[in-house]
Amino acid sequence: MRASTSRFSAALLAAASLVASSPAWAQSGTRQPSRPAQPSQERSYPLALRGYCPVCLVNMKRWVPGSPEHEVIYDGHVYRFPGEEQKRMFEADPAKYTPALHGDCIVCYADMGRRVPGELNFGQFHRGRLFFFPSDRERQKFRSDPATYADADLAFGGNCAVCRIEMRQEVPGKPEYAVHYRGLRYLFPGPEQRAMFLADPEKYADRPPEGSGPAGDRRSSTGGPSESRVVSVRGRTSCAGCEFGVKPLEDPDVLGLAVVAGDEIYVVEGAHERYPELYEDRFAGRRVQLRGVALKQDRNVTWVRPSEVRIMP
Missing domain, CATH: 2.40.50 (OB fold (Dihydrolipoamide Acetyltransferase, E2P))
Structure with missing residues (x-):
């Protein structure tokens, strides 16, 4: 597993480091501008992965630009795809393809409580999930101790949020019934609990403490004592x-x-x-x-x- 992960991580870095140059796209068999085309209308949600297809990245290890004609809004982020096939695959299992914290740095979140945007040329593939970091420093810290950081975005330690409220029990969830909400991952023991959560996520979610803002906020943790952080x-x-x-x-x-x-x-x-x-x-x-x-x-x-x-x- 470690060898496979390392090989793909190297491939991910090599591809991402050339994300803004035409030779990288020539290698993938696709001629594209340095950044995928943006929609003409103003977006109300942030564009994830700078518009590149998460399905292509996970399944084919290729950087393929998505199209505004094939996009999905998932957990407050816009994900784009080159065609309907990739879009349907994402909609069938978005948790499989969504990067940790929608591309924000998991190390910064775990160590400092901050949502710091990652960069595409500092990526890591670990146990089927994508992680991005603002620099190689954070990526190396993750690589040296992935067990500490990989699940820092897991709400309630992986226990079912619905079971905590409805049954007052700590019931472990399963990765196959995962949902993202405000950037955090929620696991459920079955489809029934997952559906209940999706019907009313505010009722069950791990709420940010009062004054901290939503979990998706990118806020600094360096404020003075008078600021909630x-x-x-x-x-x-x-x-x-x-x-x-x-x-x-x-x-x-x-x-x-x-x-x-x-x-x-x-x-x-x-x-x-x-x-x-x-x-x-x-x-x-x-x-x-x-x-x-x-x-x-x-x-x-x-x-x-x-x-x-x-x-x-």
Whole structure:
């Protein structure tokens, strides 16, 4: 698997690095301008993959420009295809062909909680999925530890969003019943739960914390303490009060749960009530993913209202 992935990654890089030059298109047997033609009317949705066909890229490992006459709006993005055949294939299984985060950098999202657009000449194919990065630095970081980053866009750790609400149970989903919503992937155990989600995604979705904007927003995480910002980090658990002398803002009488990522300390608000088992075991240094909104930052300490704290394998 690693050898196959590496070979295609090299091919993907070679093709993408020539995406703006005619020799690349000559190699694929297609003469095209450096960028596919844009529709004359103003678009209300962003154009994914600069208009190139995702089906051709996944199935044939070729960069083929799509046409405005054959396009689909999926999860707020426009995907284009050279013909109806490719369009129908995408519509039958969009999750198979959609790049992670619609082409935004999965490493930036996991490490910094930011939606940073990737570049087509910094691509990676991993276990059937396409990933794009803003530079080779992020791509190499992904390659060195794909297990840490590949599923950073997976809502609820892959458990069924509908089952959480309707059954109050954590039921693992299956990749064959995947849906993208606001850039995140949702998995479901069967077609019934998938259909229920599609009928009312706002009811079941992993909502961005209040003030963070939709998950599809490309916003910076470098704002000052007065700005709400999304936090998405991976680190190890610890005791906020015992180890670092800081307490939760909303519950200063408890010692608090901290997630430590490098030199950064994230204090998880309400952890003793929301995640009691993890809170009791906070000294064990469990590896977790924390998602939420920053309430305050003081040097290297950030207080976070969590939307998810998930134990990593």
